[in-house]
Amino acid sequence: MDGSTTPTGELETLSKIINEIKPTGDLLDQLDQFSLKVNEVIPFKKCILLHERDGKSISRGIMYRSSGRLPERDEGSRGRSWIGPPIGISRYLACFEKTEPLDNAFFWRDTNSGDIDLDPRIADLRNQMKGGEGVAGSVRSLSSDTGDVATLFQLECTRGSLRMRHLLMVSFISFYLHSSFTLRVVDSNWQDEPSGVNLTAKEKEVLKWVIEGKTSWEVGRILSMSERTVKFHLKNVYTKLNVSNRAQAVTVASRLRLI
Incomplete structure (x- = not known):
């Protein structure tokens, strides 16, 4: 050879x-x-x-x-x-x-x-x-x-x-x-494997209400936090999931069963 x-x-x-x-x-x-x-x-x-x-x-x-x-x-x-x-x-x-x-x-x-x-x-x-x-x-x-x-x-x-x-x-x-x-x-569905992504309790709460269609202002009222704080948590979620908007965040988080 x-x-x-x-x-x-x-x-x-x-x-x-x-x-x-x-x-x-x-x-x-x-x-x-x-x-x-x-x-x-x-x-x-x-x-x-x-x-x-x-x-x-x-x-x-x-x-x-x-x-x-x-x-x-x-x-x-x-x-x-x-x-x-x-x-x-x-x-x-x-x-x-x-x-x-x-x-x-x-x-x-x-x-x-x-x-x-x-x-x-x-x-x-x-x-x-x-x-x-x-x-x-x-x-x-x-x-x-x-x-x-x-x-x-x-x-x-x-x-x-x-x-x-x-x-x-x-x-x-x-x-x-x-x-x-x-x-x-x-x-195929790969979500039986660990995602390697860890969202904080606040990030999960914010994302849950985003899925319900709430605006950042509305989420802030519900969770007793400022709109700026809601956007801060959302930005962290985007970074962890490597996405750029709400729709992508919801899709990826759902696939990974993070929420």
Whole structure:
């Protein structure tokens, strides 16, 4: 097998595993099995998978990270996967030095530059890959049906061990993940998973009355607070849900079963 050949059998096996990933309660187990199979083909130290959609009716992000081996199940396992507002794949990728992409894949290297004004979630992921290098695939699509959808599949591994076939394989994997996850996020209900969003009691109260169609002034009268305070709580809700208006906030909060 030379450096430019991508084994068809390996790709078929990986595509079958990806097709079997479904938004159920055992999503973490499914992604673990996928990660183990990838590690057999492209040995890696760490893996990060991000998928996010920002559309008219839903704004959602999925994060998964792994060391390439099957971990013991404990209370910390949930921290390896997360579903909630999008993290921002473009902002995260800006933390790294990247080569020109081949199809959807590229080599990356951490520049060890200072972290300035990074979102805490991005900073956490960046810290996971800090000082590392490897290969990644990134795919983005935009349509009236799905909105802006993006997927990132990032592996930390020794750059010198990587060949052209690894780039081609990661390009294939990232594109296949993007296609498969996009269909499931659009057509399926992911709300059995924890949302990763925590609204305060006041924020929930305000949002509840917003759902009833009350104006900020009316909500203030009901909850004995100023209109300015109501708007302050609403602004915090928008930020946590990564939305820009009341309709989006109600839709996302309802989907995440926050209210």
